Amino acid sequence: MAILSQEEARKIIDKVLSYSKADEMKVELTGGRSGNIRFARNSVSTAGATNNLSLSVSSVFGKKTGTSDINEFDDASLEKAVRRAEEMARLAPENPEYVPMPGPQTYATSQAFADTTATIKAPDRAKLAGASIKSIMASQLSGAGFLEDSANFNAIGNSKGLVGYHKSTNVNFSLTIRTPDGTGSGYAAGDFNDVSKLNTGALTDVAIQKAKASQKAVALEPGKYTVILEPLAAGELVQFMINAMDARTADEGRSFLSKKGGGTRLGEKILDERVTIYSDPANAQIPSSPFSGEGYPHEKVTWFDKGVVKNMSYSPYWAQQKGAKPVPQPSGFVMEGGTQSLADLIKGTEKGILVTRFWYTRWLDPQTLLYTGLTRDGTFYIDKGQIKYPVKNFRFNESPVIMLNNLEAMGMPVRTRGNLVPPLRIRDFTFSSLSDAV
């Protein structure tokens, strides 16, 4: 088992630190296991399992850094790794942007580990996949799916007394179910830290229902439509915006947060006033690591508050240049929403299009955060609060910034891909062409 306890990890890290002759040294010990199973055409296709445990030593002389990694843990190997890192640091070119390592930090408590997930074995995966396949076959449909689980730990320490330890488990399941004639396709996915929260049966039922309901889709003219984006679709576009919150790029004038004439849009209201997005490693539904790779704390950070840009992420170097605090990019975000369910949102829609998910979404213009992509695996026309019929998939060309200014309503946030995202009703969402793809 490659999950070391906090004490076991600390013992190794302290020993490695004791060998240091450098100005500064950082030690990172990571390990874990993962396993997966894949099925398609209602039959298992491939599967795999891996284990790893490795130690990384970074030594610094002045502004020169060297890093050495090993996976052997006897005293001689540990000391050899330290000497190697020091030798590489002496030979490295100086990094003018090097910032001295942080000292001891206080981290939030994040409960991200579940024994139920850590102990999954190959037969457990085959059983879950097998049950899903059984339901799909009973519905006379064809399914392809993927189940992956992992358990990992990450421990850090540096010569300035910083120590950190975090362990986590994750499991994700997704499946695409198609009708035998190829005219219908449905998708569902879920991800959790604790596998006991994962209901593969319920997800299979959703995908079956979408596959059946999406058969023989009707072609609508491309154009601007009111859309209801399910959390999977909404989260994808919001994620792109959260990924682009870097302060340096904004200060350099090459971000959607750069301002005409210089400066940034920090403090400006650029989204609908109902939009509040924050990150918090201690959030019980999406717990994540309370520290970054360099050891800076992930704290609760509000990125947008009532539509106003409240924070940007700062690398240690840029924070030093600007007299700011280093703010690492978050590993998950929470977008606040309302209390309505997806069904309520549909009920309250006069005319609109329900989007299950997007596919192949890629940036077009970093200045406007314009993205393009396609709807997939369940796109439906809503009339007077009811789903009327399936529609052919569309290509969209849209920016999350524009989208979050055209906000009509938000539902209750749910976990999707490590984030908490509400379903959104958006007006004037731009569909630029039709696709024949099912």
Place this chain on the structure above:
Amino acid sequence: MKRREFAKLSGLGVSAALLPAGLLTGRRVSAEDLLSPWLDVALKKRLADVALNAAKSKGATYADVRIGRYLRQYLFTRENKVQNIVNSESYGIGIRVIANGTWGFASTNEMSAESIARCAAEAVDMAKANAEIQLEPVVLAPQKGFGEKTWKTPIKKNAFEIPVKEKIDLLMEVNGAAMKNGASFVTSNLFFVNEQKYFASTDGSYIDQDIHRMWPTFTVSAVNKQTGRFKSRDALSAPIGMGYEYLSDNPAEKIVIPNGPTTYRYAYNMIEDATAAALQAKEKLSAKSVPAGKYDMILDPSNLGLTIHESVGHPLELDRVLGYEANLAGTSFATMEKLKSKNFQYGSKIVNLRADKIQPNTMGLVGYDDEGVPGKQWDLVKNGILVNFQATRDQVHLLGEKESQGCSFAESWDSVQFQRMPNVSLQPGLDKYSIHDMIKDTEKGIYILGRGSSSIDQQRYNFQFSGQLFYEIKNGAIVGMLDDVAYQSNTQEFWNSCARICDKDDYRLFGTFFDGKGQPGQVSAVSHGCPTTRFNGVNVINTGRKI
């Protein structure tokens, strides 16, 4: 190293964030370590036999072993700073078996005989566990064993033998040239990869391969703070299956367009391209926003390569056609029925698309694939008609063929091999015809160079591509630069609008290190060759928006 960490180190921003994590793993070593020898062939053979024998004794009816060592060097700079140099090594063994008609796979980096035997047993156990939910037992096409073989990419200069200082000096010169010519920012990078792969199977093959690939690239940005606008231009280089000799100046390997850019074939002048990029990025700041409508599109290989990849390479992967990739990448509009009809008009009559694992300088060039099948060439689209797909040993019987085409690949020793795209290339026109002739013959057109935004649906019908440089053509001449250009089409409609293909003298390669597929995701390296090609009456949209 995590993908996000890599993005931060590289300063590549958005593009690096898209880099797959798979290529970034491995333990960090010194530049000198990249040249050190590893296990000798005799030892690899002994270890492979341990795995094969252990698998057979546990009940495997077939087994193959890949003992891999993956060496990589990445150099990252911005303006006058070296941001990072990463030298990494990853090694281990991956064992794949068939037991009870089902695949099993396990891997380890503990290279002792005991560990390898244990790993082989684990693979067999997994196959047996999964056989419980197996409906389609594996049917493996026969492949004769070749005994002991070696193969090496025919490079002239091993990039790992070039001192790091020389590479950094080059990148500093590249950045200096960009800044001197008006760039606001520049990042430049060099990537070098050496895969040392040893394959052995119960068919009796023991194949040792030494594969080299590289990619020099940069992004130049121009910012106008007054207007708040910014534009960038990426390098027009290609990731390529060559050694360090690609980074040289050779006038015979250049194509210079009047009033337009310079492009490169098998010798890339990075400093010259960075100089041009700075001037062009500035020019883009005031380029005319394109009026949407129908245009004749002249696509440079640096742009069309990606369109070939997405609209021909992927839809003709047999595993997609059959539904094995339905849950991620999707299926394909190019169905088995369309192939069997022998009259599916994929493109116009001048369109000939060929799959290839043996073409020199390509990223997909190998001696043998990852299940011991020698490199081959075959037609996918012949005179516009769909004639074949791409397959592996466990799929090819579905095409009614007895031999695999050799499309098996795994990104590393710890990932399982599956069907991956070979090089797929558009064959040159037979008549003498240059890019100059093509521009002269175009009344209302747009000439696009470089790789830009790309998106295509999950059955590969509807696509949208952008680029790096867009030139307006009026009455047979380039009249200026355009901006906000993307072309949208449907695969079959697009290839049937193919009106003219330049000749072999204009043929160049496009490539990518990061073709993603599978769950868990794996990347593979592939090239797409073509000459400059014209497509008539293609729909162009304007991507300019205000926020």
